[in-house]
Amino acid sequence: MIEIKNIQKTFGDRTILAGVSGKFKPGDTSLIIGGSGTGKSVLLKCMIGLVKPEEGQVLYDGRDFLTGDDDTQKAIRREMGVLFQGGALFDSKTVLENVGFPLDMLTDLGTAEKIDRAKFCLQRVGLEAAANRMPSEISGGMKKRVGIARAIVMNPKYLFCDEPNSGLDPLTSIKIDELIREITDEFQITTVVITHDMNSMMEIGEKIMFLYQGKKLWEGSSSTITQSNVPELNEFIYANKLLRDTKA
Numbered sequence: 001m002i003e004i005k006n007i008q009k010t011f012g013d014r015t016i017l018a019g020v021s022g023k024f025k026p027g028d029t030s031l032i033i034g035g036s037g038t039g040k041s042v043l044l045k046c047m048i049g050l051v052k053p054e055e056g057q058v059l060y061d062g063r064d065f066l067t068g069d070d071d072t073q074k075a076i077r078r079e080m081g082v083l084f085q086g087g088a089l090f091d092s093k094t095v096l097e098n099v100g101f102p103l104d105m106l107t108d109l110g111t112a113e114k115i116d117r118a119k120f121c122l123q124r125v126g127l128e129a130a131a132n133r134m135p136s137e138i139s140g141g142m143k144k145r146v147g148i149a150r151a152i153v154m155n156p157k158y159l160f161c162d163e164p165n166s167g168l169d170p171l172t173s174i175k176i177d178e179l180i181r182e183i184t185d186e187f188q189i190t191t192v193v194i195t196h197d198m199n200s201m202m203e204i205g206e207k208i209m210f211l212y213q214g215k216k217l218w219e220g221s222s223s224t225i226t227q228s229n230v231p232e233l234n235e236f237i238y239a240n241k242l243l244r245d246t247k248a
Helices: 040-048 070-078 095-106 111-124 140-152 170-187 198-204 231-247
Strands: 002-011 014-024 029-033 055-060 080-083 158-162 190-194 207-212 215-220
Touching: 002 040, 014 040, 014 055, 014 190, 014 207, 014 215, 029 040, 029 170, 029 198, 040 055, 040 158, 040 190, 070 080, 080 140, 095 111, 095 140, 111 140, 140 158, 140 170, 158 170, 170 190, 170 198, 207 231, 215 231
Parallel strands: 029 190, 029 207, 080 158, 158 190
Antiparallel strands: 002 014, 002 055, 207 215
């Protein structure tokens, strides 16, 4: 389980996060939603150690990631998998090499073991046939799937996805959502997804946290989100539905 307590972050005189707290449980696909500039991506970066908040705690199964010693922080990082918004694949490496990169950097596995693990993860996302292709030779949706394969190659306990559907068509977005949910359930990973996609909210939002101007204004599930009495959340949902209907 991941628990965040009173996360506060400022940049200059601007408050980005104002005391955000919450819990994320294993086997759940947890979503952090909100409009642009609400602090959701900064919160994710605080959780994975790319940004350090001025105050608060980030606990991984009780271990404090922010104040832990080097060994504790390294151990937690090895248990993380991250899918970045743009995929962040290495253009000079094949699909298989991209997936196996964390194994090269963080493990002492032999070459054959690393290849077998990378192939297994590619198979899990349905891309075993693309192992020897370059990132420039595959579609945007395939790149996201490669990113997911790389994110799970270390068999993580915690999976973070930053806007996994960004730039994808609706059908591909649905497939990515389904894949994230399947992997979360299959491996009982604690999964945290940053998104503003309405379909993701309704289909995989087992737990949803809504941020507005750096504050958590609502928390619940996809089955209760439309019953909210929070005006800012209702406006956010309406705007997303209107955008989706316009694209359709």
